[in-house]
Amino acid sequence: MANHREANLALFTSIGLSEQKAKETVKNDSLSNDLKQVIEQALKQNKGAGIEKSVGNLLYHIATRLKNKKRNNFIIEYVIKKMITSEAQLTASLEYFRSNPLDPIDVTAFEEACGIGVVVTPEEIEDTVEEVLEKHKANLMEKRYHYNTGLLMGEVRQRLKWADTKMVKNEIDMQMLDLLGPKTAADMEKPKDPKAGKSKNKDKKPKEKKDTSAEEKTEKEYTDMKQLCGEALKFHKPGENYKTEGYVVTPKTMDLMKQHLKETNGEVRTRFPPEPNGILHIGHAKAINFNFGYARAHGGKCNLRYDDTNPEKEEEKFFVGIREMVEWLGYKPWMITHSSDFFQELYDFAVELIKRGHAYVCHQRAEEIKGFNPPDSPWRDRPINESLQLFEDMRKGKIEEGDATLRMKTVLEEGKKDPVAYRIKFTPHHRTGNAWCIYPTYDYTHCLCDSIENISHSLCTKEFQSRRSSYYWLCNALDLYCPVQWEYGRLNLNYTVVSKRKIGKLISQGIVSDWDDPRLYTLTALRRRGFPPEAINRFCAKVGVTMSQVSFDPGMLDASVREVLNDTAPRAMAVLDPIKITIINFPSKESLEFDVPNIPHDDSKGTHRVCLSSTLFIEQSDFKENEDKNFRRLTKNQPVGLKYANLVISVESDVKDQNGRVTELKVKCVPVAKTEKPKAFIHWVSEAIKCEVRLYSRLFRHQHPEDPTEVPGGFVTDCDKDSLTVVPEALVDLSVKGAKVYDKFQFERNGFFSVDPDTTAKKLVFNRTVLLKEDSGKK
Numbered sequence: 001m002a003n004h005r006e007a008n009l010a011l012f013t014s015i016g017l018s019e020q021k022a023k024e025t026v027k028n029d030s031l032s033n034d035l036k037q038v039i040e041q042a043l044k045q046n047k048g049a050g051i052e053k054s055v056g057n058l059l060y061h062i063a064t065r066l067k068n069k070k071r072n073n074f075i076i077e078y079v080i081k082k083m084i085t086s087e088a089q090l091t092a093s094l095e096y097f098r099s100n101p102l103d104p105i106d107v108t109a110f111e112e113a114c115g116i117g118v119v120v121t122p123e124e125i126e127d128t129v130e131e132v133l134e135k136h137k138a139n140l141m142e143k144r145y146h147y148n149t150g151l152l153m154g155e156v157r158q159r160l161k162w163a164d165t166k167m168v169k170n171e172i173d174m175q176m177l178d179l180l181g182p183k184t185a186a187d188m189e190k191p192k193d194p195k196a197g198k199s200k201n202k203d204k205k206p207k208e209k210k211d212t213s214a215e216e217k218t219e220k221e222y223t224d225m226k227q228l229c230g231e232a233l234k235f236h237k238p239g240e241n242y243k244t245e246g247y248v249v250t251p252k253t254m255d256l257m258k259q260h261l262k263e264t265n266g267e268v269r270t271r272f273p274p275e276p277n278g279i280l281h282i283g284h285a286k287a288i289n290f291n292f293g294y295a296r297a298h299g300g301k302c303n304l305r306y307d308d309t310n311p312e313k314e315e316e317k318f319f320v321g322i323r324e325m326v327e328w329l330g331y332k333p334w335m336i337t338h339s340s341d342f343f344q345e346l347y348d349f350a351v352e353l354i355k356r357g358h359a360y361v362c363h364q365r366a367e368e369i370k371g372f373n374p375p376d377s378p379w380r381d382r383p384i385n386e387s388l389q390l391f392e393d394m395r396k397g398k399i400e401e402g403d404a405t406l407r408m409k410t411v412l413e414e415g416k417k418d419p420v421a422y423r424i425k426f427t428p429h430h431r432t433g434n435a436w437c438i439y440p441t442y443d444y445t446h447c448l449c450d451s452i453e454n455i456s457h458s459l460c461t462k463e464f465q466s467r468r469s470s471y472y473w474l475c476n477a478l479d480l481y482c483p484v485q486w487e488y489g490r491l492n493l494n495y496t497v498v499s500k501r502k503i504g505k506l507i508s509q510g511i512v513s514d515w516d517d518p519r520l521y522t523l524t525a526l527r528r529r530g531f532p533p534e535a536i537n538r539f540c541a542k543v544g545v546t547m548s549q550v551s552f553d554p555g556m557l558d559a560s561v562r563e564v565l566n567d568t569a570p571r572a573m574a575v576l577d578p579i580k581i582t583i584i585n586f587p588s589k590e591s592l593e594f595d596v597p598n599i600p601h602d603d604s605k606g607t608h609r610v611c612l613s614s615t616l617f618i619e620q621s622d623f624k625e626n627e628d629k630n631f632r633r634l635t636k637n638q639p640v641g642l643k644y645a646n647l648v649i650s651v652e653s654d655v656k657d658q659n660g661r662v663t664e665l666k667v668k669c670v671p672v673a674k675t676e677k678p679k680a681f682i683h684w685v686s687e688a689i690k691c692e693v694r695l696y697s698r699l700f701r702h703q704h705p706e707d708p709t710e711v712p713g714g715f716v717t718d719c720d721k722d723s724l725t726v727v728p729e730a731l732v733d734l735s736v737k738g739a740k741v742y743d744k745f746q747f748e749r750n751g752f753f754s755v756d757p758d759t760t761a762k763k764l765v766f767n768r769t770v771l772l773k774e775d776s777g778k779k
Helices: 002-014 019-025 029-045 055-065 069-080 087-099 107-114 122-135 137-146 149-159 165-180 212-221 226-232 253-264 282-297 316-328 340-355 385-396 441-452 460-477 500-508 523-529 533-543 554-568
Strands: 271-274 302-305 337-338 360-361 405-407 420-423 438-440 458-462 484-486 490-492 550-552 579-584 592-599 606-611 614-618 641-642 646-654 662-671 687-694 726-733 746-747 751-756 764-770
Touching: 002 019, 002 029, 029 069, 055 069, 055 087, 069 087, 087 107, 087 137, 107 554, 122 137, 122 149, 122 165, 122 606, 137 165, 137 212, 137 271, 253 484, 271 458, 271 726, 282 316, 282 458, 282 490, 282 523, 302 316, 316 337, 316 523, 337 579, 340 385, 340 420, 340 438, 340 441, 360 385, 360 641, 420 441, 441 458, 441 550, 458 460, 458 641, 458 662, 460 484, 460 606, 523 533, 523 764, 533 554, 550 554, 554 746, 554 764, 726 764, 746 764
Parallel strands: 271 302, 302 337, 458 484, 490 550, 579 662, 687 764
Antiparallel strands: 360 405, 405 420, 420 438, 579 614, 592 606, 641 646, 646 662, 687 726, 746 751, 751 764
């Protein structure tokens, strides 16, 4: 077995896998066998010639992502012949396979879907960008650099799907500069908020009291913490940072590690570091669960740290909303901190970085250093004392915005050279007021705050992988304790948009009501719709943590919601589209009462009482005037049972309106024991409360509403205007009386429902959370 694994290890590294990745693969027998088979097929097709690293990376994705192994040879041939050369093309091919599962494969359609043979030249990019800018020229000339270049980028990509994104962005930047000239003072003006700078919380690092009941509750929601952690089971132990691939060991590493272990008692320390400039969405739920869950699973601690280094976009409501959602999911931060808590330390570190020759003050404008191949700064080698003086001038507000930045002498993994550490912003800060006019960037702040807080595992999504080397470099350049950065795949849901800007557009156009509209997938919207936090946590556990980007169907989240609500939501009977029933031989002068179980499969949850009088209501859909052999409920010739009442009713006559529509049925009843068992029992209400009920369906029609190839008109055009149906006067039995906002019920046969915040003392409002089972008609 050992020899077999060593052979596989050598094979996997020979195609370009890192030793660490190869070792992880070898430990997984199933994946190891799949990858070995793919490599052998590739070598055979390549006639024994070696496999380049770029090809090897694609082969690894085939082994891990292609479910139908019978198609291995087909796709491998395209990779070996370098007809598929990018992950985007490979992803498109796998998407094509999912959409076309039956053989034979339509080669022409496949190649068209994957961009096979499509070469986008720099000239094509230049011409297309020129055409798009010409089309938008009037708006560009009016708004200049305030114009949303994302629209330009999207339009170019729509025309040139397989164009290199970086080349497109660079060309847009270059042509805009050529069209508009350098930025003027007006272009760089930022609106100032007169309310900014009034700090409401000046306490540094307040510790929270431990809420054991909340922790125990959330702990129970994980069916298996190993499932949540996934790849994280292979993470380093506290104090063993140096064993991680790519970690830089310096002469001071071990002493710093000993001090770190002393200060943390060898505990796992993580943090959830959101920017307080927007709302949290379902993707953040995974990050919250992973950071807090990983720490909890290992007996450690997790901080909530606001990354508040951009005062222009931060608002009090975002600070409050983020904490509220973290706690709603069942987590209590060990400490609540802010990057701004450390502004003085960060400034002192920057001064030290300059003194050590690792940073310099640069006067290149932002537009000059955009992209991945900007010219070297002519100030890179300026004297240290000169940079120190200029940095102090920046700090004292003696230099205008945009006229100087502090840059670090390092290169990001993606190739970006000398990232900015500090920039000038004459904008008051939410917590520090006017104390600072220079603010640190993410590239500078993040790793240093992690070091200051003694974080052991810096968990972040894959897009930050390109920052890992600079993360290690900066800590080591300052001789500080260096945590380990681990990246994982972001959680994406199909049929959604989560961008703050895009949701803002949906609100401004009246498509959704606000950030908490139940059709959205922000956490506030999910709470309002009635999603229990336990269900969201359970969904995150099922998804697990992988190192690759994965998208899921919302139905998987809905299934987790049903699992939780089925065991926790009391039953009630509600009629959404009522037809009146009058029992002409009702057996009592007074109402009859029946005990109904709150949770049928759990006797410990008790019962509630429902009343039946001679007048009741059933769903219109439970009666058919015309016979239908497949219809099992009430007709003129077919009786039906009333659930829980032990009565069977049969139609004697009907009452119709002037349009010939049946509005009332006169029926007779008989006990179940004295008649033939009916084909079906239906729900009903008698003494009831009138409520408003809101029914929701998917907001977007297509799986990827932001993809211009799938939705050419843009995500707004993909919205279903009928995704909300309001039932103004539904009838619900009296058991819901007194229900509070966010209380949840199962309305029998209609779905799970939650009390909406629009509820008043005079009127209950319910949102349908999910149907009782997946809608088979959903496409």
